[in-house]
Amino acid sequence: MPPLKLMVADSDLQSCRHLLGLLSYYPNLQLQSCCHDYDELQQQCKEPPDLIFLDMHLPGLPDEQLLFSDKTPYQPPLLIAQSHREQDAYLAVESYAFNFLLKPVSRLHLARTLMNAHSLLRQQPEQSYSPYPAKLKFHNGHSMLSLDEPGVLMIQSAGNYLCIHTTDGNHVVRDTLKAILPRLPKCFVQIHRSTLVNLHHLKQLSLQRGVYLLELTDHSLVPVSRRFKRELQSLLRDYLI
Numbered sequence: 001m002p003p004l005k006l007m008v009a010d011s012d013l014q015s016c017r018h019l020l021g022l023l024s025y026y027p028n029l030q031l032q033s034c035c036h037d038y039d040e041l042q043q044q045c046k047e048p049p050d051l052i053f054l055d056m057h058l059p060g061l062p063d064e065q066l067l068f069s070d071k072t073p074y075q076p077p078l079l080i081a082q083s084h085r086e087q088d089a090y091l092a093v094e095s096y097a098f099n100f101l102l103k104p105v106s107r108l109h110l111a112r113t114l115m116n117a118h119s120l121l122r123q124q125p126e127q128s129y130s131p132y133p134a135k136l137k138f139h140n141g142h143s144m145l146s147l148d149e150p151g152v153l154m155i156q157s158a159g160n161y162l163c164i165h166t167t168d169g170n171h172v173v174r175d176t177l178k179a180i181l182p183r184l185p186k187c188f189v190q191i192h193r194s195t196l197v198n199l200h201h202l203k204q205l206s207l208q209r210g211v212y213l214l215e216l217t218d219h220s221l222v223p224v225s226r227r228f229k230r231e232l233q234s235l236l237r238d239y240l241i
Contacts, residue, residue: 003028003029003030004028004029004030004050004051004117004118004121005030005032005049005050005051006023006029006030006031006032006049006050006051006052006053007031007032007033007034007035007041007044007045007049007051007052007053007077008020008023008031008033008034008035008052008053009034009035009036009038009040009041009052009053009054009055009058010034010035010036010053010054010055010058010082011036011037011055011057011058011059012055012103015055015082015103015104015105016034016036018104018105019053019082019105019110020034022105022107022110023110025203025217025218026114026203026217027203027204029114032044032047032049035058036058036059037058037059037060038058038059038060038061038062039060041054041058045077048076048077049077050076050077050078050117050121051077051078051080051117052077052078052079052080053080053082053101054079054080054081054082054097055082055083056081056082056083056088056091056092057083071096072096073093073096073097073098074098074120076121078098078099078117078120078121079095079096079097079098080097080098080099080100080101080113080117081095081097081099081100081101082100082101082102082103082105083100083102083103084102084103086102088100089102098113098116098117098120099113099116099117101113106167107151107167107217108148108150108151108167108168111150111151111167111200111201111217112148112149112150112151114200115150115200118200135147135148135149136148136149136152136184136185138162138164138171138173138175138180139173139174139175140171140173140174141174145164145171145173147164147166147171148166149185149198150198150200151166151167151168152164152165152166152188152198153165153166153167153197153198153201153216153217153218153220154195154196154197154198154201154216154220154222155177155180155188155195155196155197156194156195156196157176157177157194157195158194160174160175160176161173161174161175162174162175162176162177162180165220167218177190177194177196181196184196187199187200189228189231189232189235190228191214191222191223191224191225191228191229191232192222192223192224192225192228193225193227195222195223197214197216197222199235201216201217201218202214202215202216202217202236203215203216203217203219205224205232205233205236211223212224212226212229214232
């Protein structure tokens with residue numbers, strides 16, 4: 001699968017460096033250019049990318065619109081509006097943005113945005129677009145643990161307990177992999193008898209000293225058993241965002 005081409009337009013160098021650092025975790029993204037004002041952005045857009053991360057207060061940006069008024073929010077290039085001000089979210093939606101990110105951009109919100117963009121841009125023409133489900137639910141005694149799907153990196157078992165690794169920390173619940181796997185989205189696959197991973201957080205698969213290791217976007221290294229390696233390799237092309 002060819003990489004998704006993206007452009008970053010932001011005059012705030014600190015915010016720009018922060019975003020580029022987060023984007024670097026995703027191997028199948030290709031940075032086409034980085035602009036710091038509206039004129040430069042217009043020049044670069046002569047070859048439109050798949051995604052544009054746009055600062056809503058970019059110098060020279062017209063007040064009445066962000067950039068594209070001749071397309072829907074779901075037609076490429078997808079416009080990801082960014083701002084330090086929450087109140088700019090409404091303007092972003094009114095200005096044909098695919099999504100709005102509040103600065104400083106969090107790993108969780110970026111992951112959700114990239115997954116939704118990937119789903120939309122790579123779908124077949126006859127398919128209808130639907131965003132990724134926002135929540136995964138796990139029974140936790142007499143209560144329910146609700147987590148954002150894009151924030152879940154992997155799930156590991158220890159007896160009758162599960163440790164759910166997320167971008168914001170870990171959670172322990174009483175359950176088994178066998179019981180929860182049928183309830184999870186198809187991006188969660190088993191790579192070891194005690195480990196499920198969210199393939200949207202896959203960075204690379206490598207062979208080190210005879211052991212296959214899966215690197216996730218938080219730089220975790222997880223061993224892959226030979227039993228599950230063949231199935232995993234067949235999915236890599238679709239889930240390397």
